[in-house]
Amino acid sequence: xxxxxxxxxxxxxxADTFPWxxxxxxxxxxxVTTLHLGQRQxxxxxxxxxxxxxxxxxxxxxxxxxxxxxxxxxxxxxxxHLTRLLDxxxxxxxxxxxxDPTFRTTRLYCRLTAPExxxxxxxxxxxTDEQLPSLQTxxxxxxxxxxxxxxxxxxxxxxxxxxxxxxxxxxxxx
Numbered sequence: 001x002x003x004x005x006x007x008x009x010x011x012x013x014x015a016d017t018f019p020w021x022x023x024x025x026x027x028x029x030x031x032v033t034t035l036h037l038g039q040r041q042x043x044x045x046x047x048x049x050x051x052x053x054x055x056x057x058x059x060x061x062x063x064x065x066x067x068x069x070x071x072x073x074x075x076x077x078x079x080x081h082l083t084r085l086l087d088x089x090x091x092x093x094x095x096x097x098x099x100d101p102t103f104r105t106t107r108l109y110c111r112l113t114a115p116e117x118x119x120x121x122x123x124x125x126x127x128t129d130e131q132l133p134s135l136q137t138x139x140x141x142x143x144x145x146x147x148x149x150x151x152x153x154x155x156x157x158x159x160x161x162x163x164x165x166x167x168x169x170x171x172x173x174x
Contacts, residue, residue: 003035003045012046022065025056032057078133078141086141088125092117093147110147114139 011031018024032042032053039053059065079086096111112120114135121127132138 008045015046015048021068022059025052025059028053029056029060033060078137082127082131085121086145088121088127089117089138089141090145092120092124093142093145097147108147110142114142117142 015024015027015031018027028042028048031037031046032039037045039050039057042048042053043050055066093110093112098109098111099107118132118135118138121132122129
């Protein structure tokens with residue numbers, strides 16, 4: 001069936017206004033059945049995927065809407081591949097943890113850097129360089145475990161006024 005280019009363009013633009021999912025597939029199935037087109041013809045005319053058209057026509061024929069498994073897509077977290085990684089990181093870091101010296105927060109500060117944690121995972125826990133994730137991922141996992149990377153400023157004793165006078169004289173003489 002030959003359609004005017006304006007009609008083909010109108011059908012394409014209308015399909016693009018729908019978000020992906022059941023509503024778009026419903027429109028596609030309605031267009032294909034109304035125009036008495038096959039999947040291959042609709043693919044050639046409108047550029048719609050044949051698998052999507054097949055699913056759309058199946059939904060129209062049965063009256064059931066297929067659920068999209070979008071939650072199953074994407075990359076799995078590193079803990080899925082290396083199940084002991086978080087336990088091993090916690091085991092390495094627990095000896096190098098300090099609390100906030102002012103005790104105003106419950107944050108834990110780690111004196112180890114992410115590259116050092118990575119080196120210790122390789123040397124002490126038997127991981128290989130290829131197995132371990134990037135430094136950014138290790139930093140993210142340390143933050144997720146509640147450790148903040150950074151130097152902790154120690155509580156310094158208050159200087160007496162006599163010490164301050166001595167410092168001022170030293171600065172003035174230079």
